Amino acid sequence: MDTINVSKDSYEKVSNVGDIVIREKKNIKLVFRPQIILENQKSPDAHIKGDLIYFRSKNKDYDSCSKVSVRELTDGQCLKITMHSDEINLLCEKISELNAIYKKSGGNSGEYIVFKSDEKLNIPEGVLENNLDILLNTLVNTKNPEKIVNVLSEMDYLGVCELNRISNLANLKKVLDMWDSLKQSDNEKLWQEKFKEYHWILSQIFCTPTLFIKDEAYVGGKTFEGTGGQYVDYIYGNNLTKNAFLIEVKTPKTKLMNSNPYRQGVYSPSSELTGAISQVLRQLDSFYKEFNTLNSGSEEMHSNNIRCVIIAGSFEDIKDNTDMLASFEKFRNELRNVEIVTYDELFEKIKTLIDILSE
Structure with missing residues (x-):
């Protein structure tokens, strides 16, 4: 010290x-x-x-x-x-x-x-709390992480669990801060980059254990001239069965429903949303047709009734109109191969995890 x-x-x-x-x-x-x-x-x-x-x-x-x-x-x-x-x-x-x-x-x-990081400290009371940022930066930038691993392995199990809880909580809060600062952004490329950086966020969509496989993945469809190829934003897989999921990312500002009713009390999905659905279904069709070639005999992925997920829009735009909200729920629940998840739904799961870890 x-x-x-x-x-x-x-x-x-x-x-x-x-x-x-x-x-x-x-x-x-x-x-x-x-x-x-x-x-x-x-x-x-x-x-x-x-x-x-x-x-x-x-x-x-x-x-x-x-x-x-x-x-x-x-x-x-x-x-x-x-x-x-x-x-x-x-x-x-x-x-x-x-x-x-x-x-x-x-x-x-x-x-x-x-x-x-390589010395035992006799730290006066209050000094550690006032210098936590320097301590943590020293630990993160240590040239010998094995020493930290050895110290952690000798710690009480509950102590290691508490450190893990604190680390996970900090990571979740960082992601939530990112959402709060960018929720008004309609930059699709930016959101694709953010989900690539924090790819574990998208795993919160599924109830089964999942792993990130590929981003901006080619899923087939090229002509003899090499044009017309289909690319999906992300491919995830079931961690146990290796079955694939296709994920297409839009933005929180993607319009979910048309503003004017189709009939009294009935609203139709926006062209942005139906376009995204058509896009991911075409990607799925290409993926099925060329799966064996794309997978090249690897055991990394399987294609058993692949699910597609679209991340788009926010309930913030429709929550005050009960008819619009009902029309949206009925529409997305009738979709067979495509699941629509809104941004606020996704980040609400992050808030729930923070609440659990904060208890």
Whole structure:
């Protein structure tokens, strides 16, 4: 556990940090003197600057050493400072710690604790709670994860379960925050990328254990000229039977029902929705016809009465019209091979999981 003192410069938009000693032996000393940049207009993601200083003093009175500037070099001269690999690693590690301090406090003055994953800590009460972000970043970025695994394996079973619960809860809340910030987006490509990043979300649709197989998967249909191919957004499979599922993603803003009634009290599905259904059924037809070729004898997937799922729209747009809501439910429940799941239904399951893990 290291302590890093940060003091804000009253004149410049920086905070000063103590020297990082890179090398010290006999009569020489090599240090990096860092500063945390509080406001970097040119490079907002860059927060650390500093000086690399090489001292030479017979009596190790480094503070009284006179400064030799690189500006004193004349034409044709150069100044070379060789750093060893372990020294480079040390410098990178310390800069990473300073970046973590900036993210924690914005570089304000104070005393910060930096934890190391390979040491046993006697931590004063309250210090851990105030530096959790630095501790967790250190654990995540450790170069020897096996040590963490070994420590966890020696922990009490209930303790490991609690860590797992906390980790899952944080992941679920992160996904829910993503939904809250993007629920008004009608960018289909963005949603496809998000479900690729958090592909476990789509597994919440099914009541059986599922695994992610492929995104933007070719499911057949090309002509001799190589055109007209069908691609489905995602293929999932039953984890036990390996039976495939086809998933097509639209957006939360996809219109579910037409605004005007077809007859009194009766509403018809929107062209966006029926178009998505036709699209996924065509993908399914191509997939069946070319399954043996596409699967290439692999045991990875089977094609026994494949289910198709469309993620589209939101109840928010129809919930206040009971006739429209009833028409939608009757329509989707009559579909044989296609299941329609709205975005708010999907993320409501995430909320339920959060409630369960929070108890």
